[in-house]
Amino acid sequence: KAGVTQTPRYLIKTRGQQVTLSCSPISGHRSVSWYQQTPGQGLQFLFEYFSETQRNKGNFPGRFSGRQFSNSRSEMNVSTLELGDSALYLCASNRGGEKETQYFGPGTRLLVL
Amino acid sequence: QKEVEQNSGPLSVPEGAIASLNCTYSDRGSQSFFWYRQYSGKSPELIMFIYSNGDKEDGRFTAQLNKASQYVSLLIRDSQPSDSATYLCAVNTLGSARQLTFGSGTQLTVLP
Numbered sequence: 519k520a521g522v523t524q525t526p527r528y529l530i531k532t533r534g535q536q537v538t539l540s541c542s543p544i545s546g547h548r549s550v551s552w553y554q555q556t557p558g559q560g561l562q563f564l565f566e567y568f569s570e571t572q573r574n575k576g577n578f579p580g581r582f583s584g585r586q587f588s589n590s591r592s593e594m595n596v597s598t599l600e601l602g603d604s605a606l607y608l609c610a611s612n613r614g615g616e617k618e619t620q621y622f623g624p625g626t627r628l629l630v631l
Numbered sequence: 632q633k634e635v636e637q638n639s640g641p642l643s644v645p646e647g648a649i650a651s652l653n654c655t656y657s658d659r660g661s662q663s664f665f666w667y668r669q670y671s672g673k674s675p676e677l678i679m680f681i682y683s684n685g686d687k688e689d690g691r692f693t694a695q696l697n698k699a700s701q702y703v704s705l706l707i708r709d710s711q712p713s714d715s716a717t718y719l720c721a722v723n724t725l726g727s728a729r730q731l732t733f734g735s736g737t738q739l740t741v742l743p
Contacts, residue, residue, distance in 0.1 A: 551729050561675070561719065561733040574730045608674055612729045617682060618663065620731060622674045 520545060522611045522623030530629045536597040539626045541609030543590050549573075549612035550592040551620060552584060556605045566612070567592050596628075604630045634658060635722050637734035645742050650707040652737050654720030657701065663723035664696055664703045665731065668716045675719055679705060710741040 523542045531537050543550050551574075552564040563576040567586035584594040596603055606627050610620040634657045644650045652666075663682055667675035681687045681694040681703065693706040703722075707714055717738045721731040 549729050551731075560735045561721075561731075563724070563730050563732070566729045568729075576730075606674070610729075617680070618723075618729060619665070619677065619680055620729065621677055622667075625674045 522609060522621055524607075524609050524623040524626050526626060527624060528627050528629075530631065531599050532631050533599055533601060535599050536595060537599060537628060538593055538595045539607055539609075539628075541592045541594075541611075541623060543592070543609070543611035544613070544621060547611040547613055548590050549614060550586060550590065551610040551612060552592070552594050553608045553610065553622075554578070554605045555608060555625075561608070564594065564607075568612075599630045601630050604628060634724075634732045635720055635734040637718075637720050637737050639735055639737060641738040641740055643740045643742055644710050646710060646712060648710050648741075650710045650714065650739055650741070652705040652707075652718050652720075652739065654703045654705075654734055655701055656703070656720075656722045656732075658722065658724070658732075659698075659701065661722045661724075664694070665721040666692075666694060666705045667719040667721060667733075668714075669719060669736070670716045707739075710739075712741045712743050715740045 549568040551566040566574040586592040606625045608625045609623045613619045666679040669675045679694040691708045695704045717736040719736045720734040724730045
């Protein structure tokens, strides 16, 4: 079974620009969660999507948004980029059922200049 | 108080020794507990999950959970240099394992 794929793997943007990151979960997984990882704040939950609906949202500003498509692929968007948005953005594919488990993709490393 | 706390380390153990990693959490309602391993520059890799009090063993890894003490630990037996990584403890939030709260991680170095 193929793992979680994320594109692009690396990205350089400048302040004020916007960026869209993509994630394809493990086949059969219908839920996707997004996290931001920085040296200072660690891993922080952004949001979770299931069946094209956002079910949970972390404590991030409205500049961070996402969506999910009918094939479970998900995108997240960050508008008006700030220097502090430089981070590793991780997508997690969620195995549901009685023992839910998250499997992370390789991540997208975003650098904002 | 942080919701999930780990000793940041670094923790160094000699090759072949047992590495013990500890984690405490504040939400008594948490039901799902996970250990992830993260190599430098890579994404977290799930190595263990535990839902019930007691021990769960998988190869050289043993996860231990004590809900009364709000404590979860990971033991790595016969540590190898390839085990050198940051170990992240994660706990489910709001009843869902799709939204995890992570500790800051413990950096482990296994010395040859």
